[in-house]
Amino acid sequence: MDKAPEAFLTIGEMADRLGVKTHILRYWEEQFPMLKPLKRAGGRRLYRPSDVALLDQIQDLLTNQGYTIRGARSFLAKGGKAQPASPPPPAVEPTQVAQPAPIGDLFAAPVPSKLVPELRAIRDRLAQALAAA
Numbered sequence: 430m431d432k433a434p435e436a437f438l439t440i441g442e443m444a445d446r447l448g449v450k451t452h453i454l455r456y457w458e459e460q461f462p463m464l465k466p467l468k469r470a471g472g473r474r475l476y477r478p479s480d481v482a483l484l485d486q487i488q489d490l491l492t493n494q495g496y497t498i499r500g501a502r503s504f505l506a507k508g509g510k511a512q513p514a515s516p517p518p519p520a521v522e523p524t525q526v527a528q529p530a531p532i533g534d535l536f537a538a539p540v541p542s543k544l545v546p547e548l549r550a551i552r553d554r555l556a557q558a559l560a561a562a
Contacts, residue, residue, distance in 0.1 A: 437467065437475040446481075447488050457487060460498050463505060 432438065444451045454474075458464050464483055466474040476484065483505075490501040 435478055437477055438481060440466075440474045440476070443476045443481065443484060447484060449488070454484070457484070461487060461502055461505065 432442075438446070440451050440454055444454055447454075458466070461483075464480060464487070466476045466480050468474055486505070487501060490496040490504060491498065496504060
């Protein structure tokens, strides 16, 4: 039996509606100060229709739109309204992958670089500077 849209929901009903565990809803209450469900005697939470709408928006921001908790909190604190999820980016064309070198070439002697003499000179100057210090 479904409840009327204006009926309050328990934490279990809200968790089932969103498809998350109840501890996630409690965590969201800590992270989103604007989320304040009604608490009955014994700490039983009841979510008002405004809380339900806010939780729907929080879940959309976190799961569909890719916001972090900090980003979603900031977005909602500024009075932002949830945007529909953006379409995924277009597929990237595969690029040409360089062919691996033949096994025989891996063990060949390295070709001396033109920079080797310059690098050795820099190394020697650095060693002299360190020795002088």
